[in-house]
Amino acid sequence: MTAQIHRGPIVDRELPELGGDEILRYSRHLILPEVALEGQRWLKASRVLLIGAGGLGSPLALYLAAAGVGTLGLVDFDVVDLTNLQRQILHGTGDVGRPKLESAKDRIRDVNPNVHVEGYETKLTSANALEILRDYDVVIDGTDNFQTRYLTNDACVILGKPNVYGSIFRFEGQASVFATEEGPCYRCLYPEPPPPGLVPSCAEGGVIGVLPGLVGTIQATEGLKLLLGVGETLIGRLLTIDALTMQFRTLKLRKDPSCPACGTRQIQELIDYDQFCGVGGPPDVSDPNDVIELTPREVAEKLKRGDDFDLLDVREPHEWAIARIEGARLVPLGSVGDAIPTLDPAREIVIHCKGGVRSAKAARQLQAAGFTRVRNLAGGILRWSDEVDPKIPKY
Amino acid sequence: MTLRVMLFASWADALGARSIDLDLPERSTAGDVLAALAARANGAALAKPALAIKRQLARSDDPVSAGDEVAVIPPVAGG
Numbered sequence: 001m002t003a004q005i006h007r008g009p010i011v012d013r014e015l016p017e018l019g020g021d022e023i024l025r026y027s028r029h030l031i032l033p034e035v036a037l038e039g040q041r042w043l044k045a046s047r048v049l050l051i052g053a054g055g056l057g058s059p060l061a062l063y064l065a066a067a068g069v070g071t072l073g074l075v076d077f078d079v080v081d082l083t084n085l086q087r088q089i090l091h092g093t094g095d096v097g098r099p100k101l102e103s104a105k106d107r108i109r110d111v112n113p114n115v116h117v118e119g120y121e122t123k124l125t126s127a128n129a130l131e132i133l134r135d136y137d138v139v140i141d142g143t144d145n146f147q148t149r150y151l152t153n154d155a156c157v158i159l160g161k162p163n164v165y166g167s168i169f170r171f172e173g174q175a176s177v178f179a180t181e182e183g184p185c186y187r188c189l190y191p192e193p194p195p196p197g198l199v200p201s202c203a204e205g206g207v208i209g210v211l212p213g214l215v216g217t218i219q220a221t222e223g224l225k226l227l228l229g230v231g232e233t234l235i236g237r238l239l240t241i242d243a244l245t246m247q248f249r250t251l252k253l254r255k256d257p258s259c260p261a262c263g264t265r266q267i268q269e270l271i272d273y274d275q276f277c278g279v280g281g282p283p284d285v286s287d288p289n290d291v292i293e294l295t296p297r298e299v300a301e302k303l304k305r306g307d308d309f310d311l312l313d314v315r316e317p318h319e320w321a322i323a324r325i326e327g328a329r330l331v332p333l334g335s336v337g338d339a340i341p342t343l344d345p346a347r348e349i350v351i352h353c354k355g356g357v358r359s360a361k362a363a364r365q366l367q368a369a370g371f372t373r374v375r376n377l378a379g380g381i382l383r384w385s386d387e388v389d390p391k392i393p394k395y
Numbered sequence: 396m397t398l399r400v401m402l403f404a405s406w407a408d409a410l411g412a413r414s415i416d417l418d419l420p421e422r423s424t425a426g427d428v429l430a431a432l433a434a435r436a437n438g439a440a441l442a443k444p445a446l447a448i449k450r451q452l453a454r455s456d457d458p459v460s461a462g463d464e465v466a467v468i469p470p471v472a473g474g
Contacts, residue, residue, distance in 0.1 A: 056474045144474040169404050169471035189452065190470045194442030199405060202473040212474065238445075238452070240403065240468060245413075251447040251466065334409075337437055361440065 015041040016070070022114060026068055034230045040068060044114070046227045049073040049136040051124055051152055053100045055202065055212030056142030056166050056219065058090035063220040065108045065115045069227070072108065073136055075120040076100045083395075087209035124148055126270035129155040138223050140164040142216065144201060146193040147273040147280075153178060153186035154270055157261045162226055162235075166219040169199075171208050173215035173241040176234045176253070177222055179262065183235035188256040188263070193277040197357045204357055211243055291363040293378040296387045299350055303327060309348035314362040315381075319354060323381055323392045328352065336362045345371045352377035352384070354395075396421055396461035400428060404469045409439045419459070426455035428465055444469040 018026070018041060029035040035043075048069050050057050053076040064072055080088075080095045080103055095103035101119040108117050120132055124143070129151055133139055139161050141152045149167070156163035156179035163179040165186060178185045218239065225231045237250045260266040274280035294302075302309060313320065313328040320330050331339045333353070343349065349371060353359040356379050363374045377384070385392040398417045407413050410432065417431050425446045433441065446453050447466040459465060 052474050054474055142474045144472060146470070146472045149472060166474070167471050168473040172404050172471065174468070174471065189445050190443075192443065194470055195440070198440055198442045199470060199472060205473075207473055238468070240466075242403070249466075250450070251468075252451045254452055334439075365438075 013045050016044050017041070018044065020114075022068070025112075025114075029067070035228060039228045039230075043068045043224070043227055044070040046138070047071040047073065047136045048223055048227070049075065049133060049139045050142055051075045051140065051148065052142035052144065053088075053090060053104045054078065054084065054142065054144060055087045055168065055207070056140075056216040057104075058088045059213050059216035060140055060142055060220050060223075061090050061104055061108055062111055063217060064223060065112045067220075067224055068112065069115065069224075071116045071118060073118045073120065073132070074101055074104055075122065075124050075132065076104070077121050077123050083203075087207065087212050089213070124151060126151060126273060129270060130159060133159055133161060136161065138162050138164060138226050140166075140219055140223055142166060142219070145277075146199075147277045149186060150193060150276060151270065151273045154261050154267055157185050158268070158270070164219045164222050164226070166215040168202070168207055168211050168215050170205055171211060171242060171244040173211055173243070175215055175218045175222070175239045175241070176237060177226065180235050182255075184253045184255040185259060185262040187261045188259045189238060189253060191256070191259070196277060196279045197360060200357070204355055208243060211241075214241060214243065291360055291367065291374060291376045293356075294350060294375045295378050296384040299352075299377055299384075300388045302350075307348070309350055310343065312349060312351045312359075312362070313381075314351055314353050314358050319395070322395050323385070325352065325381060325384060325389075325392070331362075333358045333362055336365055340366070340369050343371070345369075346373070348373040348375065350375045350377055353380045355380040355382055396423075398428065398459060398461070398463060398465055400432065401464070401466040402432075403444075403467060404471050405441060406432065406436075406444055406467045406469050409436045409441055423459055424455060425453040425457045425459060425465070428459060429455070429467070432467065442469045 026040045029040050030037055046069050048064055050060050053074050078100050080091045080098050080100055082096050090107050091103045101121050105117050108115055133155050139156050141163055153163055162177055165178050166175045222233050225233050236253050238253055240249050257263045311328040313330050314333045316332050351359040351362050359376050363376045366374045382394055385394050400417055401414045445468045448459055448463050
């Protein structure tokens with residue numbers, strides 16, 4: 001028997017039968033009126049694309065596979081790293097060093113062998129996004145950078161695919177459903193990306209391990225509701241989560257009539273998102289605020305020679321407790337302004353942090369205050385550990 | 396008039412508080428709220444946030460009234 005269904009975002013697709021042990025496997029769904037046999041066959045007919053198989057992608061892949069979504073597309077080109085395992089529960093200790101796609105496929109096959117996984121081991125780009133997204137019913141944004149978020153948003157608006165959005169920072173998260181016909185899109189909420197380096201990544205700012213679990217399961221819930229056509233989704237609302245106070249709040253969004261993506265429809269094709277977000281391009285040599293960088297080896301040589309300079313560490317005290325470079329002085333980024341009177345503007349100052357982002361910020365702050373011989377340690381203490389002193393632990 | 400402003404993510408970090416009471420002239424706007432907050436951030440560079448008045452996304456020229464709950468929600472990208 002085949003049936004035509006008109007529910008959720010999918011139209012006119014033949015419903016597959018549930019076979020083998022599927023009736024038993026999904027029995028707790030089948031007795032829910034909101035799912036029932038037809039809804040479960042719906043899920044089996046559905047195709048969901050996950051952008052990112054990391055923190056958010058982990059609970060997403062596990063729950064959507066367990067729920068019986070027929071086809072899960074995964075876009076990720078990363079390799080499992082030991083620092084991922086504190087939150088990326090799709091991957092295990094034995095997977096360190098493997099491509100995340102391979103690890104994810106193995107895990108999903110174990111959770112539910114009825115799920116067909118399509119892997120895209122590539123960066124999502126303007127060149128491939130429309131082609132990859134085109135065949136899916138729902139797109140879920142579990143990426144970790146602004147470029148891919150704007151790219152995913154615009155591609156979803158152009159193709160008319162709902163974009164289930166989730167994003168995290170330390171103890172805080174956001175979720176919504178963007179790019180539906182009636183609702184706003186990501187650009188209606190944030191029309192312009194922040195300048196590069198201003199918003200710390202998980203690697204730079206840290207994240208509590210369960211947070212992507214909280215936010216990713218909310219995205220999975222919204223994805224299933226969209227597929228089943230039940231309940232009220234987060235279309236037109238932004239959910240904010242603060243895990244420290246455990247406060248969940250929603251605020252009403254509005255579709256911006258002047259939004260170039262979903263309002264005026266000025267964006268008819270994908271743009272260069274690295275350029276849009278101000279990253280990845282050739283360095284702007286004309287910028288007088290540009291900070292001169294030194295490699296770890298160059299700084300190590302200077303220390304060895306006994307050069308006359310100050311080495312400032314602008315990380316936080318709890319990071320200083322994990323690892324530090326001998327001879328550095330701790331001045332957390334937030335205290336750099338207060339420390340200016342204690343520094344000699346004519347003296348050479350080398351600044352470092354964990355990866356080089358905060359130290360570049362501190363260097364620009366000092367340059368703006370009239371310091372002329374400020375240098376940034378490229379790659380921070382992580383690269384120092386790689387290239388100068390492997391005894392310094394990486395974190 | 397006095398307003399209670401809730402701060403999230405980088406704005407909470409930069410101002411060292413999760414909520415702040417602001418004294419603003421009558422007929423202030425959402426943009427005035429952001430300017431008053433930025434002035435307290437000691438020159439820290441901050442990402443332009445979304446601003447909500449009474450749990451509704453606001454534009455910078457939207458008016459705020461005494462007692463309105465205002466929330467400052469910066470963009471975050473972690474995943």
